[in-house]
Amino acid sequence: MTTMTLVHGDITRQSADVIVNAANSSLLGGGGVDGAIHRRGGPAILEECRRLRAARLGRGLPTGQAVATTAGELDARWVIHTVGAVWSAKEDRSDLLASCYRESLRLADELGARTVAFPAISTGVYRWPMDDAARIAVETVRNTPTAVEEVRFVLFDDRAYEAFARQLD
Numbered sequence: 001m002t003t004m005t006l007v008h009g010d011i012t013r014q015s016a017d018v019i020v021n022a023a024n025s026s027l028l029g030g031g032g033v034d035g036a037i038h039r040r041g042g043p044a045i046l047e048e049c050r051r052l053r054a055a056r057l058g059r060g061l062p063t064g065q066a067v068a069t070t071a072g073e074l075d076a077r078w079v080i081h082t083v084g085a086v087w088s089a090k091e092d093r094s095d096l097l098a099s100c101y102r103e104s105l106r107l108a109d110e111l112g113a114r115t116v117a118f119p120a121i122s123t124g125v126y127r128w129p130m131d132d133a134a135r136i137a138v139e140t141v142r143n144t145p146t147a148v149e150e151v152r153f154v155l156f157d158d159r160a161y162e163a164f165a166r167q168l169d
């Protein structure tokens, strides 16, 4: 049984087996959660991202996919980097956003992780409407078979927290 929990705060302050990063295809860092994770986690994370790119991700990590690295100095065993979908009003890209949660959980299972902390993927720079992103996140976790015991959504502000809380009610 997987329990979904909500926390208000900064994901880089969490203690969990896995901290999920809302990265971009380059895996070389950025703003938002990505910037915060690399800042607090230290250079070991970026070094491993660079090695992954050189070894097997020459064109970058595709949208909806996920890879794991060390968590560096974060209070976690791994960071799973996933590439969210940029919001589009013209095209339904929901399955790509859902894929971020599915692929991250699949990788977490492979690693043997029991607790996984997710940010609200795609709801910042990638502009996904919060309520819809929260619905996709919660429905996908609910419908994905996994041995992960706790999926913790770590929400940065009230708007995100309330959107996820409505989905869990």
Ligand code: AR6
Pocket (backbone or CB within 6 Å): 009, 010, 011, 012, 022, 023, 024, 029, 030, 031, 032, 033, 034, 035, 036, 084, 119, 120, 121, 122, 123, 124, 125, 126, 127, 128, 154, 155, 156, 157, 160
């Ligand atoms: N802890 C938890 N949530 C956070 C934190 C934090 N420390 N910081 C921001 N958020 P974003 P995206 C929230 O933009 O939309 C990067 O540049 C934020 O309020 O980080 O998937 C990457 O390199 C928002 O609700 O990710 C990519 O280029 C949510 O996290 C691009 O942004 C996601 O916002 C990815 O865009």
